Structure formats: C-alpha cells, structure tokens
Amino acid sequence: MTFYDFARSVVYGVFKPLYRVEVIGRENIPLEGGVLLCSNHINNFDPIIVGMMASRPVHFMAKEELFTVPILGKLVPHLNAFPVKRGMSDREALRKGLAILKEGKVLGLFPEGTRSKTGELGKGLAGAGFFALRTDAEIVPCAVVGPYKPLRKLKIVYGKPISMEAVRKSKGSAEEATELIMEEIRKLLDEHK
Known part of the structure; x- marks a missing residue:
C-alpha cells in the first residue's frame, strides 16, 4: 500500500463521516488520459477532500511554503503535490503541470489561486486556461459546496468535461479559457447549493 492509498483510507474513515x-x-x-480538475477553494482541506474523493489519484500544485513546514513538508510530496511559487510565473511548476497532463495523469488546480475568505467564487487566474489550451487533457470542473462543519453535509461535485473547442477556434486567450472553466464551476455551485 502506498502512502497515497493509506491517506485515502484515512480520509474515507475520518473526513467522510465527520x-x-x-x-x-x-x-x-x-x-484514463490527462485530466485537468479545476475546483473552487473554500478551505485548507479542499485538496485532501477533492483529491481523495476522485476516482483517480490527483496531483496538486501546492504553495511552496508547505514544503518547508516540519513533518508536513515531508508528507506533501507523497500526496502527489509539487511546489509552486505564488504571486509570480513559476516556469518550473508550469512545466511540471504540463508533464503530468501529457503523461495521462490528473492535475488538480484551484484557479482562484487562493482560498476564498467569503465562500464566494472569486476570479480565476490564467493558469487554468494555460493548461487547458496547451494540452489535450479533459477539463473537469469541480465544486466544493460547504460549509466544513462537523456533521453538516459537504458536497463534492465533479461536473461533465468542458470543451475548449470554441476558445481554440477563435484563438482565445488563457484568460478566456479560465473564464469558461469558472463559469462551469459557478453553475455547479448554483445547482448544488
């Protein structure tokens, strides 16, 4: 059993009932094949819940600071996370993300780039659109419908894959692709409130 599998069993045993x-x-x-999984971000537990509840292992970009925290910094890479420098264009993280998708794996992203303090969906950053337009990966929107309160229902909704065909045909930008992704996440949130 890998550490990832062990972590998944812990999430199912603790988080799912809690x-x-x-x-x-x-x-x-x-x-199978590359999948770009894009979700809203309302809590620090989102990567754990969104990733572990998915049908396939998910690789997440995680803020670089997490990798320097004692103990946690050693565990995070075993949970398929890799570091990203926030607030700047991190070419190494972009290359790593593209490689994951081209290898036919699942890359998880929170397009807003940070947690929403209000629970409302914020503006998406161009990174999600960059990955969507640079690869043939399927783009799957995801909504975390909170709150994270013990014994209150928390929903994780994985939507149908989004087509980027119209954005590609019009030679649209990464920002436009991200807007399309965010719109689909918004629809899932509205539908499952």
Missing part, C-alpha cells in the same frame, strides 16, 4: 461528504459525478472523471 463532514457527511456526499460525492456527486465521480463518473465524470475520465478513467
């Missing part, structure tokens, strides 16, 4: 996690649309994640 937050009464309901998972919707897991079948929308393609079983």
